[in-house]
Each structure stands twice: as C-alpha cells, then as structure tokens.
Amino acid sequence: MTARALETAGIATVVIGSALDILQRAGTPRIVFNDLPLGNPVGKPFDSTMQNESLSAALNLLYTAQSPGAVQQLPNQWSASEGWRDNFMAITPHNREQLLLLGEESRRQRLLNREQGLFRP
Amino acid sequence: MIRYIERTKAYYRAQGFEQDYQWAMNVETPFSRPARPLKSARITLVTTAVVEPSIPKPIRTAKSYAFSDAPADFDTAELSWDKITTHTNDRESYFPLQALNARVAAGEIGSLAPRFHFIPTEYSQRHTRNEDAPLITEHCLTDAVDLAILIPL
Known part of the structure; x- marks a missing residue:
C-alpha cells in the first residue's frame, strides 16, 4: 500500500519480497521476487553476491518495467533441499494444542492492550 | 512457491481465530516512471524492520x-x-544500505536520500492506507526522492 501511495505521488517504486501472492493481491507496481524463506528478501544472509544481484534486478526493473504489476522472479534458491517450505506456519499433530494456546494468549494480550489504551484509534 | 495467504489463514484458524484476515486487494495499480536517470536519481529505502522496539x-x-x-x-x-529456517543477523539481507552506498560512491546511483522510512506491519489496512503511507509519501516528497525500494520482511 505504501508503494501505491508513492507511485501516485510520482515516485517510482520497486518491492523486493518473498511473499509474491500477498504482493500481487495488493496491486504492487513492481516486484522483484526472491523465492526464499521470509526474513531475507534481498538474499541469503552474508551472501553479498546474491544480495547484489537482487539490488541490480530491483534497480533495473525500476527503469525497464513497461506497465504496472511487473514481476521479475530471480533464480535464487535457499538450498538444494526444499524442506524449508514446510516449516513456516506449519500445523502438525504435535503443535495443534500449542497453537491454540498461542491464539488464546494472543487474544488475551489484545484485550489487555485495549484496556491499557495501547491501540491506534 | 509458498501460497502465504492460504497458509496464514490456516495457521490463524488453528489458533482459534474465527475470522480470516482480509488481505489488501486492489485491481488497479498506480505506476510512475522514474523522473531521472539512475545516475542522477535520489533513492531511499522503506522497511518493516523495527528501529525503536521500546515503542x-x-x-x-x-x-x-x-x-x-x-x-x-x-x-x-x-x-x-x-x-526456523533463517535469521536476520545480516542487515544487508533486508536493508541493503552498504550495497546502496557502494553504488552511490561508484556513480551508478545519483544520491542516497537523507532519510529512510519505517512502516509498521499493521493489522489494520486503514492505518497503513490513511496514515502511514501518506506520511512516508510526504517525507519522500520533502526529500526529493525519485526512487524507493521497499523491502518488507
């Protein structure tokens, strides 16, 4: 949404991100997509080659995109194994109870925040 | 590719939340071409990483x-x-300031703007749309920014 506001004001934007479905749904003007675990959209930690390639792609897309919604997917991989894809927000028979507790705690905290005035009007 | 919207919905349902989060959806997308060539453009970064965790x-x-x-x-x-999989101990992996500075020093990019910008990951789309995004846009205009790279974690 911030990219959209900037573009409307005449500032060209590019998002470097790893959650393509969310970015596309939001109507993001230009996207450089790294299919990596969430947390390091520019590239693997301490892999300056990968990070520099992502930055080059972003700078390039700013100037080459011809229409809104342009996506450039980079070929970067996290590892030879694809196992990491199962980790994020995994729901397993072992963590079901823990997730419910997490939800209860989160709802309790939200109420507490409201009572204490910790919310944006 | 991971379908994050589906995965997030399932995850929060598993936590006992009854209503799914409504992800922002827009059909039309605004689009501006860069006002200046890269060699003379002023660039900034927008991040969701937190500067002041005390707030x-x-x-x-x-x-x-x-x-x-x-x-x-x-x-x-x-x-x-x-x-589980990764860490954020390398700032350049989500906030590539050194890499940008190197390109400015090399003359590839005109200049770095004086300020970067924090946007909180907000549950409320209204806060982002009506308050946070307009504020950052105003600051970018004040700073005469031509290009913005946004990097949500």
Missing part, C-alpha cells in the same frame, strides 16, 4: 529516520518471518 507494537506508527541513525541491527523479533 509497543500496537502503537507503532510510520516514522522516518536519518540513514546515519540506521541501527546496526534492526529489531525483527516481533515480525513474522521464518525463524
């Missing part, structure tokens, strides 16, 4: 900071990223 998450709002005040390590503990 409680529910009341964090968008804020702009001098690049010289960028923390060596932002606080990312409260953000939703893959904490």
Whole structure:
C-alpha cells in the first residue's frame, strides 16, 4: 500500500519480497521476487553476491518495467533441499494444542492492550 | 512457491481465530516512471524492520529516520518471518544500505536520500492506507526522492 501511495505521488517504486501472492493481491507496481524463506528478501544472509544481484534486478526493473504489476522472479534458491517450505506456519499433530494456546494468549494480550489504551484509534 | 495467504489463514484458524484476515486487494495499480536517470536519481529505502522496539507494537506508527541513525541491527523479533529456517543477523539481507552506498560512491546511483522510512506491519489496512503511507509519501516528497525500494520482511 505504501508503494501505491508513492507511485501516485510520482515516485517510482520497486518491492523486493518473498511473499509474491500477498504482493500481487495488493496491486504492487513492481516486484522483484526472491523465492526464499521470509526474513531475507534481498538474499541469503552474508551472501553479498546474491544480495547484489537482487539490488541490480530491483534497480533495473525500476527503469525497464513497461506497465504496472511487473514481476521479475530471480533464480535464487535457499538450498538444494526444499524442506524449508514446510516449516513456516506449519500445523502438525504435535503443535495443534500449542497453537491454540498461542491464539488464546494472543487474544488475551489484545484485550489487555485495549484496556491499557495501547491501540491506534 | 509458498501460497502465504492460504497458509496464514490456516495457521490463524488453528489458533482459534474465527475470522480470516482480509488481505489488501486492489485491481488497479498506480505506476510512475522514474523522473531521472539512475545516475542522477535520489533513492531511499522503506522497511518493516523495527528501529525503536521500546515503542509497543500496537502503537507503532510510520516514522522516518536519518540513514546515519540506521541501527546496526534492526529489531525483527516481533515480525513474522521464518525463524526456523533463517535469521536476520545480516542487515544487508533486508536493508541493503552498504550495497546502496557502494553504488552511490561508484556513480551508478545519483544520491542516497537523507532519510529512510519505517512502516509498521499493521493489522489494520486503514492505518497503513490513511496514515502511514501518506506520511512516508510526504517525507519522500520533502526529500526529493525519485526512487524507493521497499523491502518488507
């Protein structure tokens, strides 16, 4: 949404991100997509080659995109194994109870925040 | 490719939340071409990584900071990223300031803007749309920014 506001004001934007479905749904003007675990959209930690390639792609897309919604997917991989894809927000028979507790705690905290005035009007 | 919307919905349902989060959806997309060639353009960064963790998450709002005040390590503990697989100990992996500075020094990019910008990951689309995004846009216009790279964790 911030990219959209900037573009409307005449500032060209590019998002470097790893959650393509969310970015596309939001109507993001230009996207450089790294299919990596969430947390390091520019590239693997301490892999300056990968990070520099992502930055080059972003700078390039700013100037080459011809229409809104342009996506450039980079070929970067996290590892030879694809196992990491199962980790994020995994729901397993072992963590079901823990997730419910997490939800209860989160709802309790939200109420507490409201009572204490910790919310944006 | 991971379908994050589906996965997030399932995850929060498993936590007992009854209503799914409504992800922002827009059909039309605004689009501006860069006002200047890269060699003379002024660039900035927009991040969701937290500069001031002392401000409680529910009341964090968008804020702009001098690049010289960028923390060596932002606080990312409260953000939703893959904490099993990776880490955020390398700032360049989500806030490539050194890489940008190198390109400015090499003459590839005109200049770095005086400020970068923090946008909180907000549950409320209204806060982002009506308050945070307009504030950051105003600051970017003040700073005569031509290009913005946004990097949500």
